[in-house]
Amino acid sequence: MTLLKKKVTNYRKRFCAALLTFAILVTGAPAPVMAQVTHKEYAGEELLGVMKDIVNWKKSAMGYSEEENLFQTSFVEGAGTTAADWFPVGIGRSGYPDDYGAYLAVLGDQITKRYTKAEKLDRSKATEWHRMSLAVLALGGDPTNIGKDPEGNPVNLIADGSYYRGKTSPLGNQGINGRIWGLIQMDSLRYTVPEDATDTRDGLIEILLALQQENGGFSLMPDSAEPDVDITGMAVQALAPYYNSEQTYTYTRSATGKEETRTVRQAVDDSLALLSQEQSDEGDYSSWGSPNSESVSQVIVALCSLGINPAEDERFIKNGNTLVDGLMKYRLEDGGFIHSKEADPNNPTADPTKSNDMASQQALYALTALCRYYGGMRSLYDFRPEQSSEVKSQIAQVQKEIAELPVEPGAGDREKIQGIFDKYLQIPPEERCYVYSYHKLADAMEAQGIQNTSESLSAAMNLNTSGSGTVGTLFGEAMEFSVNVPFSSEDAKKVAELPDSITTESYTLVVSLLDKWNKSENKDAYGEEKEILEKKKAEIEAIQEEIDAINQEVIDKLYPVDRISLKDKETVKSIVARCKKLSEYDQKQIQQYEDIQRAETMIRNRTTAVWLGAVLGILAVILIIFVVLHMKKRKRQKLAEKMMPAEDDEEDWED
Numbered sequence: 059m060t061l062l063k064k065k066v067t068n069y070r071k072r073f074c075a076a077l078l079t080f081a082i083l084v085t086g087a088p089a090p091v092m093a094q095v096t097h098k099e100y101a102g103e104e105l106l107g108v109m110k111d112i113v114n115w116k117k118s119a120m121g122y123s124e125e126e127n128l129f130q131t132s133f134v135e136g137a138g139t140t141a142a143d144w145f146p147v148g149i150g151r152s153g154y155p156d157d158y159g160a161y162l163a164v165l166g167d168q169i170t171k172r173y174t175k176a177e178k179l180d181r182s183k184a185t186e187w188h189r190m191s192l193a194v195l196a197l198g199g200d201p202t203n204i205g206k207d208p209e210g211n212p213v214n215l216i217a218d219g220s221y222y223r224g225k226t227s228p229l230g231n232q233g234i235n236g237r238i239w240g241l242i243q244m245d246s247l248r249y250t251v252p253e254d255a256t257d258t259r260d261g262l263i264e265i266l267l268a269l270q271q272e273n274g275g276f277s278l279m280p281d282s283a284e285p286d287v288d289i290t291g292m293a294v295q296a297l298a299p300y301y302n303s304e305q306t307y308t309y310t311r312s313a314t315g316k317e318e319t320r321t322v323r324q325a326v327d328d329s330l331a332l333l334s335q336e337q338s339d340e341g342d343y344s345s346w347g348s349p350n351s352e353s354v355s356q357v358i359v360a361l362c363s364l365g366i367n368p369a370e371d372e373r374f375i376k377n378g379n380t381l382v383d384g385l386m387k388y389r390l391e392d393g394g395f396i397h398s399k400e401a402d403p404n405n406p407t408a409d410p411t412k413s414n415d416m417a418s419q420q421a422l423y424a425l426t427a428l429c430r431y432y433g434g435m436r437s438l439y440d441f442r443p444e445q446s447s448e449v450k451s452q453i454a455q456v457q458k459e460i461a462e463l464p465v466e467p468g469a470g471d472r473e474k475i476q477g478i479f480d481k482y483l484q485i486p487p488e489e490r491c492y493v494y495s496y497h498k499l500a501d502a503m504e505a506q507g508i509q510n511t512s513e514s515l516s517a518a519m520n521l522n523t524s525g526s527g528t529v530g531t532l533f534g535e536a537m538e539f540s541v542n543v544p545f546s547s548e549d550a551k552k553v554a555e556l557p558d559s560i561t562t563e564s565y566t567l568v569v570s571l572l573d574k575w576n577k578s579e580n581k582d583a584y585g586e587e588k589e590i591l592e593k594k595k596a597e598i599e600a601i602q603e604e605i606d607a608i609n610q611e612v613i614d615k616l617y618p619v620d621r622i623s624l625k626d627k628e629t630v631k632s633i634v635a636r637c638k639k640l641s642e643y644d645q646k647q648i649q650q651y652e653d654i655q656r657a658e659t660m661i662r663n664r665t666t667a668v669w670l671g672a673v674l675g676i677l678a679v680i681l682i683i684f685v686v687l688h689m690k691k692r693k694r695q696k697l698a699e700k701m702m703p704a705e706d707d708e709e710d711w712e713d
Contacts, residue, residue, distance in 0.1 A: 096340065096387060097378045100369070102432055105425050106152075106532060108386075111393030112422045113154055115413055116145065118392070129157040134566045137161055138168035138179075141415055143193040148422030150196030151430065151438055153530035158197040159543075160566055162204075163573035165190065169205030169213055178218070182231045187219025188239035195246055195441040195527025202524040220244045224256025234269055234276060234289060237262050241296040246441050248488060248521035259516045260307070263300060266293055267318075267325050268309040274328030280312065287336055287343045291356030294329050295439065297322050298363035302496040303515035323497060326364070330373065333357055339377035341384025348408070350398045351388035351417045354381055355424035359438055362431040365494025369428075382428070385421060395421040429532050436492075441527035445489060452485050453492055460495045467502045475502050483511075487518035545578035545587070553587040560597045561641045562605070568594050601640065605647050608636055612650040612657075619653050622660050624668065630657045 100108075114124050120133050128145065136142035146161055148154075169190065172179050179186040191201035194215070201215040220240045223229050229236040241262045244251065251258050270276055275285020276293040300322040308319045336343055343353035358381050361368045368374060368381040388395045394413020402408035407416065427438040435444060445453075459478045467475060478499055485493065490512070503510055549571055556564060572591040575581055581588070615629050616622060622630070633654055637645055645651055 097380060097383050098386070100382055100386075102429060105429055108389070108393075109148070109152060109154070109422055109425050109429075110533075112395070112418050113145075113149065115393035115418065116415075119394075119413075127157045127160075129161040131563060131566055134161055134164045135562075137165040137193075138172070138190060140189065143189050144416075144419035144423065146193040147196045147438075148419065148426050150193075150198065150527070151423065151530045152426040152532045154533050157570075158529070159574065160570045162194065162197050162199045163570040164566055165194065166205040166573065167569050169215075170207075173205065173207045173213055178226075182227055184219055184223050184227070184229050184232050184236040185239050187215045187223070188243040191215040191219060191243050192246060192439065196529070198526050198529045200524055200526045216243060216247075216249050221249075221251045221255035221257055229257055229262075230265075233280065234266070234278065234293070237265055237269075238289075238292050238296045241266070242439050245296075245299055245519060246439055247525055247527065248442060248519045250520040250523050259519060260305075263297065263322060263516065264307045264309050266297065267307055267320060267322070268312055270311070270325055270328070271313050272311075274325075274330075274332035276329070283313070285332055285336070287333065287345050287353040288356050290329050290333060291353070291360040294326055294333075294360035295356075295363050297326050298360070298437065299440075299491045299519070300515050301326055301364055302490050302493060302500075302512075304500070304510050304512055305514045305516065323500075330364075330366075333360075334373040337374060337376050337381070338384070339379065340387060341376060341379030341381055342387065343384070348398050348400055348402065351385055351395050352397065352420045354385040354388075355417075355420035357381060358385065358424040359427045362427040363437045363439075365431070365492070367431070385424065388417060388421070394418045426530070426532070430530065433532065435530070436528075442521075443528050445492070449486065449489050452481070453489065456481050456485065456493055456499075457495050460493075460499050463498065463502055467505065469506070471502070472506045472508065475499070475506055476508055479503060479508065479510075487513050487515060488521060490515060490518075543574055543577050544580055545575050545584050549574060550584055550587050553590050556590070556594055559641065560594050560601075561643045562598055562601055562647055563643045564594065565598050565602075568598060601644055604636065604640070605644060608633060608654075609649050612653055616650075616653065616657050619657055619660070622657050624661065624664055626657070627661050627665070630654075630661050634658050 113128060116133075117124060117126065117128050120128070122128065122130070122133075128149070133142065143165075146158075149156055150158065169179070179190070190204075194201040194204055202217070203212040204215060205213040207213055218226070220229070220243045223236075223240065229240045240257060241259065244259060244262075266276075269280065270293075271283065271285055273285055274290075275287075276289045277284060277286045278289050303322055306319050306321055308317065310317050333343075337357075338344065338349065340349075341354070342349055342351070343357065344350070345353045357374075358368045361371070361374065361381070366374075370380075374381050385395075388397075388399070390396060390411075390413050392413055395417040396410055396412065397405075397414055397417045398408045399410045400408065401410055407414045423438060430436065430438060434450065436442060456478060459474075459481070463475070463478075464471065482490070482493060482496065482499065490496065500510060552567065553571060556568070560568075568591055572588070572595060575584060575588050575591065578584075611629075611633060616626065616633075637648065637651070637654060640648075648654065
């Protein structure tokens with residue numbers, strides 16, 4: 059730029075600024091507030107560092123050091139809960155090193171216990187099966203063979219949670235959530251759906267398309283016209299494997315009552331347009347009126363599932379800020395992520411000063427999805443082994459040739475387009491969802507009148523009836539899992555070192571060692587260790603049952619604690635006595651332990667108050683008696699004085 063041009067530019071800037079100032083002074087209108095540009099380019103190593111910081115934040119929150127495993131003691135005891143299970147998804151899919159076996163062992167034990175109940179994992183929430191199966195797959199386990207039912211048969215989380223779910227409680231009982239995650243679970247290892255299934259892939263896809271709003275969004279509430287970013291992102295994740303499918307679905311849209319025939323790609327494109335529109339100038343999203351990190355995480359996972367770069371696609375860059383920028387604004391210095399920067403008195407998790415589990419879990423697996431996409435790996439919820447070099451080469455070649463097509467192909471490109479399509483058909487149908495630019499080829503074929511003969515992708519999904527998930531390799535070499543794991547002398551030493559007076563603190567270790575013994579080839583050499591482990595496990599279970607019973611009795615008999623009176627004295631005394639029989643560690647595992655201590659203090663204070671009142675009452679009575687007696691004595695003395703003759707009278711008498 060020449061000096062003259064620079065001066066002209068500067069004059070223009072000054073003139074515009076002066077004009078804007080004049081307009082504000084004249085009209086009184088405030089200057090528009092522009093969103094802050096916080097864009098930053100993140101290298102792969104930086105993203106891995108952020109992921110590592112999330113894990114370290116959680117370790118610190120649990121009281122562990124960075125050198126220790128997260129999957130130990132009190133954290134692993136939460137296996138089978140929402141608060142815990144999503145961490146293994148991010149950790150396993152990234153390949154972050156930890157004690158995967160310990161988590162799988164405890165989760166299997168928890169599933170076994172819960173399957174003894176009529177409702178099993180839950181009466182109506184199918185997502186309990188979905189979440190646990192994803193955690194199992196992420197850690198290299200097999201969700202079709204985890205835990206035992208009351209008859210001693212392996213539990214099949216996939217069958218019970220998706221294609222046979224309708225035999226106990228329909229997926230629809232949990233609304234759209236049950237259907238979204240039922241489809242994700244069904245496709246997680248491309249499970250074969252049997253002919254007598256209560257739910258099928260095409261059936262779930264059809265229902266999801268019918269539930270889509272006219273604006274392209276999805277909502278947790280079926281009658282709501284307002285789109286929910288989180289649910290829309292999740293729906294796109296579930297539909298992503300079918301984006302390249304030419305299969306059409308005929309359904310009645312719930313929002314309009316009109317019959318429609320569409321492909322998955324048409325529906326997903328509408329959702330992408332909505333998600334682009336809803337994105338804020340800072341790169342994030344709002345859900346239920348509140349800007350939050352979880353919505354961004356779900357959209358990042360959705361885009362990566364479709365092969366869309368969240369950091370580069372123009373549709374998802376606002377005011378220079380990308381989705382990654384929108385997520386990182388919620389990161390705290392401790393390494394964790396917050397739900398929102400706005401405090402909400404009705405939502406304790408919305409504390410802008412404290413990292414929380416849900417936000418951090420979702421940020422972890424969203425960044426895992428992003429790094430997997432950058433690394434050319436399978437999508438977050440595709441747990442199959444990574445593609446062979448041959449398949450990767452086929453896909454890369456087809457995408458290269460699609461990219462070389464002109465923006466508006468002409469008749470002269472017809473032969474080339476047909477040639478690319480022929481190469482596309484040579485890719486196994488179950489891998490075609492990874493040809494991320496296929497839609498451009500399909501559009502070019504339609505424009506040139508070339509017949510599209512590609513197979514139904516949903517039909518190609520029936521690949522496996524069982525199998526283990528593939529652990530990620532972002533943090534190093536692939537982790538190998540063997541069904542037969544030798545029980546070592548070091549393991550036997552751990553058994554020998556178990557304390558005589560066992561506590562629930564040893565639960566994870568005992569269950570892990572017992573699980574390892576059951577899977578070992580050399581178990582016969584360690585029969586004594588098995589007996590010890592089974593005995594210790596039974597003792598721990600008895601302690602846990604007592605803890606659960608105490609918790610329930612406190613709820614049933616002492617709540618609300620503020621209303622405790624002396625009539626509850628014997629109940630409190632009994633509960634306290636039971637608590638004192640437990641170890642100090644186990645006492646702390648009682649959820650209502652502080653309430654028990656509070657109740658004991660209240661009874662003690664009130665008993666003291668009663669005794670004190672009684673003592674004071676007795677003293678008062680004694681004092682009253684003393685006063686009365688003293689008054690009577692004084693009265694008698696006065697009377698006696700009156701009765702005595704006067705001194706002069708006595709003298710007169712003597713005379």
